[in-house]
Amino acid sequence: MADIKKVVLAYSGGLDTSIIIPWLKENYDNCEVIAVSGNVGQGTELDGLEEKALATGASKLYIEDLTKEFIEEYVYPTLKADAVYENKYLLGTSFARPIIAKRIVEIALAEGADAICHGCTGKGNDQVRFELAIKRFAPQMKIIAPWRTWEFKSREQEIEYAEQHNIPLKINRETNYSKDKNLWHLSHEGLDLENPWNEPQYDKILEMGVSPEKAPDEATYITLSFEKGIPVALNGEKLDGPAMVAALNELGGKNGIGIADMVENRLVGMKSRGVYETPGGTILYHAHNKLEEICLDRDTYHYKQQVGIRYAELVYFGQWFTPLRESLAAFVDKTQETVTGDVRLKLYKGNIIDAGVKSPYSLYDEDIATFDEDEVYDQNDSAGFINLFGLPIKVQAMKEQAAKNSK
Numbered sequence: 389m390a391d392i393k394k395v396v397l398a399y400s401g402g403l404d405t406s407i408i409i410p411w412l413k414e415n416y417d418n419c420e421v422i423a424v425s426g427n428v429g430q431g432t433e434l435d436g437l438e439e440k441a442l443a444t445g446a447s448k449l450y451i452e453d454l455t456k457e458f459i460e461e462y463v464y465p466t467l468k469a470d471a472v473y474e475n476k477y478l479l480g481t482s483f484a485r486p487i488i489a490k491r492i493v494e495i496a497l498a499e500g501a502d503a504i505c506h507g508c509t510g511k512g513n514d515q516v517r518f519e520l521a522i523k524r525f526a527p528q529m530k531i532i533a534p535w536r537t538w539e540f541k542s543r544e545q546e547i548e549y550a551e552q553h554n555i556p557l558k559i560n561r562e563t564n565y566s567k568d569k570n571l572w573h574l575s576h577e578g579l580d581l582e583n584p585w586n587e588p589q590y591d592k593i594l595e596m597g598v599s600p601e602k603a604p605d606e607a608t609y610i611t612l613s614f615e616k617g618i619p620v621a622l623n624g625e626k627l628d629g630p631a632m633v634a635a636l637n638e639l640g641g642k643n644g645i646g647i648a649d650m651v652e653n654r655l656v657g658m659k660s661r662g663v664y665e666t667p668g669g670t671i672l673y674h675a676h677n678k679l680e681e682i683c684l685d686r687d688t689y690h691y692k693q694q695v696g697i698r699y700a701e702l703v704y705f706g707q708w709f710t711p712l713r714e715s716l717a718a719f720v721d722k723t724q725e726t727v728t729g730d731v732r733l734k735l736y737k738g739n740i741i742d743a744g745v746k747s748p749y750s751l752y753d754e755d756i757a758t759f760d761e762d763e764v765y766d767q768n769d770s771a772g773f774i775n776l777f778g779l780p781i782k783v784q785a786m787k788e789q790a791a792k793n794s795k
Contacts, residue, residue, distance in 0.1 A: 395421050426491055482706070599644055608734070610733050614731070643735040
């Protein structure tokens, strides 16, 4: 322990990292602890953070504003890929970790730190996401992960330690959900949610919106404009990434959009149940995919669906800074060159209802698709096509029939 004199801590001010500061000083010979908090849109969770960090033993706190970079360089590339983990999870925690970890490494190297510490549990995915990023940018850096070594076995014991050390907490034993919040989403895990038979107490846990039952009885219409797969305007108003997501969070939240209750397969092997709130993100994913329906040819659209599954796995598994993820992103960018246009949606009681789509690059041709008389499509051509397309199955059937007749 003597060789570790300065530690940079990934600090959120939550239960785990709140007690890690005094724990590090107790177990690493009163080492200096520098706390770093990455602002990716947590909002009021950052209030009073510096005072708390210093009061519990940190020598300083960096609060790094990463919100714009987070949305436009991590969220939007994932959106363009239509990457969804296991059909439900829009990766809110997953792509927030690499950007935070990268900045922590930069500060640790600038400060001459001996180690980087995080508060991720040994059961979770975040330990992998943080540490893979650290290995990418500081391969020789020591990593301290208290949850893998310390004496605490539960969040209840952590709360007791915090009380003994007069560390203020924003939670209590009754509201001790494990949460992660950023501009894109809010996750809830633990307590009654650990039993998948229990219906979530939405009136108790929802923070970014309301349940569909409490949404207005009147629908909300919106129009989203995209340029090369990137959302650029809402109802005609140009918005940058953070402003776009914030505006859609408000619209989606009040209409009960974007609540996902799922049991997911964690990278470490276990299944875990969580409730995710992603109101704005759910709208963006829906609108983006709707625009791709008319802008991408069939083969590209179908192949991109496969890429989206793999892309989501890479993000979920913490493999953001890898050649494969970067290569898939290059493929996705190529597919987005014509994904430009407008999507009109109706938001109503948890539902996103398509209300119109248009693009200057649309591949939809009314003259070809019409059921009325046309002079573009010769329906007689289909007979020859079907004969050739069905030739393998016809030959197989003939061979089977001949074999039966020879018996």
